[in-house]
Amino acid sequence: MSTIIPKITQLSSRVIRVLGCNPGYFTLQGTNTYIVGTGKQRALIDCGEPGVPEYIETLKGVLKDRDISLSKIIITHWHPDHVGGTYEVLNNVTGKDCKVFKYKNTKNDPLYSELFELNYLNDEEEVELEGATMKMYLTPGHARDHLSIHLKEENTLFSGDCILGEGTVVFEDLLTYLKSLDKIKSLNSEKLYPGHGPVVDDPIAKVEEYVRKRMARENDILAIMRKADSFLTTMEIAEGIYVGLPTSLMFGAEHNVRMHLEKLVKEDRIEAITIENVPKEKTHNITKYRLKH
Template sequence: MSQERYSILLAPNPSMMTGPGTNTLLISSSKGAIVIDPGDSDPEHLERIVREGQARGGIRHILITHGHPDHVGGAAELRERTGVPISAFSRAGVPLADHEIPDGTTFDLGDTALRAIHTPGHRFDHLCFWLEREGILFAGDVVAGVGTVVIIPPEGHMGVYLQTLKRLQQLPIARIVPAHGPVIEDPQAKLSEYIAHRLERERQVIAVLNQLKQPVTLSTLVPLVYADTDPKLYAVAARSLEAHLIKLQEEGRAQIDAQQHWSLCLK
């Protein structure tokens, strides 16, 4: 195709959690354009999506990586404007979805296929979309162009998230296009970096609990485990710390008592 395979339109929803905003993606095919994560209902943003879609033969489908507001935002309005369906992994995650997409579902783009890959961990309903011929992974919130991804229980699960990262390592990915931040041109290095970061944080959690030698609350642990983090981010860090502790608990390495104090399990 003479046209670039995809374009990125930055949604006007910057925040502490979204960074510069959500990357809305438009993917070209001989059958029209596919939109991934409209992101925001801002009228100018929606107009840009429609205009870009028309330049690519018209929008034919709206796909959602997962049900967080900064990804599904604008989807209902875009459906109303275009009359095309919204698809997501499950209506439990995205209630407004017209269709549910099982793991492995493919969308025919004429000269290649776009494959949905169920990639839970950040959220139970998370999908990545894999452009098979080009090796491009539209990764949603599995990885970010800058920083790390927050895992918030119970919708997020640290152990499952690590399994997802390892699964993606098995794909011949040439490029990752995340939902937040710039394109990642060295996918395997980024995936390895993410896994190493999570395992190092887990070692820090275990080390702190070992040093304290008594059950402690989550709020006590946060500044000790996240000493390298801006205190303004402690509330967010607490959620990922809880995810780490739950993983350790499920593995029989940590426990929580009736007063919500955490400790390591005795060997």
């Protein structure tokens, strides 16, 4: 049974979790946003999705009840369930003097930079405010601009969507993602405050669990390819692994399989061919994969 996450939780003397009120298959009970610091002016990590009045009212209530305000917003990555609500937070909660920070992403930042000013952070840069020193660590893989944020006073880490409190994550580059997991493990934090789900009390065990799951899935893929001993599409492999999975969830499953296949191609363990002008395919091209002989 999933841990029930309240709308508002005081996690430590420096951290208040405010649930984004946007439950869903990929967001679990909702996006975790975090108020950080001990002074009158504090930072907010992530802003949830756009168009969620319940979150805006909840956030306003927390600030009013504690007689605090927000001077900084730090975005872990560009995905809409983390940055999408920023415009509404700025216009309904903080005022426009609040500065928004994230790692630069030239491909996706234009989706938001016309709505509000973005201030860019560098890998290992520190952001300070009363009671909190936050060090940024670039941890791409789930997203190219993903930041994990180390709270030095607690030795805790805001892990965004690199690591969740429950379940696993999708990623856009598996090799890069595994390197980011290694970086998170090397920080040896006492706790993880994830982008979704409950607090992770044993970060090293969680990272090792994630790596085991990825390697187990890789072994599943290789087993199907050995058995077939021929070129297979991503969907053919996914259907062999995720037997009985509802069609609505197969897109995500196929995506994860494709990421594993791209990793294996980079490692020169399998080969890929692109067949052009395939009938009934929307792109008229399709890629197939086979073990290297």
